[in-house]
Amino acid sequence: MGQRRGLALVTGASSGIGRSMAVMLAREGFDLALVARRRELLDELAKELPSGTEVRVITADLTDPSAPERVISALEGRPVEVLVNNAGGGWVGAFDEAPLPRQLEIIDLNVRALVELTHRVLGPMKAARRGHVVQIASVAGFLPGPLASVYYASKAFVVSHAEALRAELAGSGVSVTLVCPGPVATEFQRSSGVRGSFGATVGMTADEVARAAVDGLLRGTFLVVPGASNAALVALSRVVPNRLLAAMVQRLQKKRLDAQS
Numbered sequence: 410m411g412q413r414r415g416l417a418l419v420t421g422a423s424s425g426i427g428r429s430m431a432v433m434l435a436r437e438g439f440d441l442a443l444v445a446r447r448r449e450l451l452d453e454l455a456k457e458l459p460s461g462t463e464v465r466v467i468t469a470d471l472t473d474p475s476a477p478e479r480v481i482s483a484l485e486g487r488p489v490e491v492l493v494n495n496a497g498g499g500w501v502g503a504f505d506e507a508p509l510p511r512q513l514e515i516i517d518l519n520v521r522a523l524v525e526l527t528h529r530v531l532g533p534m535k536a537a538r539r540g541h542v543v544q545i546a547s548v549a550g551f552l553p554g555p556l557a558s559v560y561y562a563s564k565a566f567v568v569s570h571a572e573a574l575r576a577e578l579a580g581s582g583v584s585v586t587l588v589c590p591g592p593v594a595t596e597f598q599r600s601s602g603v604r605g606s607f608g609a610t611v612g613m614t615a616d617e618v619a620r621a622a623v624d625g626l627l628r629g630t631f632l633v634v635p636g637a638s639n640a641a642l643v644a645l646s647r648v649v650p651n652r653l654l655a656a657m658v659q660r661l662q663k664k665r666l667d668a669q670s
């Protein structure tokens with residue numbers, strides 16, 4: 410293995426895209442800080458990483474408002490070279506029928522924790538004139554999302570915020586990469602309340618998405634939309650009226666809900 414490349418902090422590293430990105434970043438020579446709630450999965454992952462990788466396992470529920478600060482304190486002053494805001498959750502169902510605590514948790518995790526972690530690492534990155542921020546959003550961030558409205562809106566926040574940061578950070582030495590996957594075969598479908606065969610069979614693999622994300626961040630690419638059909642959907646979202654996009658998403662989400670009843 411070549412020279413160590415600094416520390417990558419990956420949230421949601423216990424499964425899916427975050428886990429795959431952690432493995433790939435370690436192979437690229439980064440040390441790792443792994444964050445999620447399930448300690449045993451993070452410990453298992455830590456054992457699988459290439460020897461020579463310095464690994465910190467940080468157990469945190471990022472819906473807890475005090476968690477982002479605790480995560481950064483656990484680094485004991487080590488600067489973050491790469492921040493991957495990947496931890497995220499969703500819910501499928503009519504807005505007024507979905508449990509309010511779950512909807513608020515989605516905002517705390519997908520928006521609040523992402524904003525705070527980004528804010529806490531950005532100052533030191535700018536001072537050092539180096540670093541990469543990777544925001545894992547979704548194609549959902551480009552669409553209105555009937556029957557998953559808070560999830561889609563949370564990802565629209567991430568897209569808008571990343572586009573603004575990109576402009577603010579131009580010439581600063583710090584890059585932003587916005588990753589917008591379509592459906593990916595991970596635990597996400599189940600944790601978002603999608604049961605039955607629909608969630609299990611659709612989408613790209615976590616490894617495919619992680620590869621595109623890691624390549625994008627290493628090249629300093631801003632927008633990464635893995636998969637040709639997802640890229641086409643993002644392009645379409647820029648020209649088709651939101652009313653029509655909403656009808657399309659509503660049909661898709663209804664199919665998901667019907668598949669589990």
Ligand code: NAP
Binds near residue numbers: 426447547612615
């Ligand atoms: P996943 O397999 O369910 O992984 C989610 C990760 O987030 C897990 O490591 C989970 O770990 C962590 N997490 C969840 N709640 C957390 C909390 N309260 N505090 C700390 N960590 C938490 O799903 P994934 O598909 O890899 O999702 C990763 C990202 O991709 C998400 O932001 C998601 O919105 C986005 N995305 C997914 C899809 C898809 O179809 N799968 C499509 C587009 C975008 P613990 O449970 O151990 O805490």
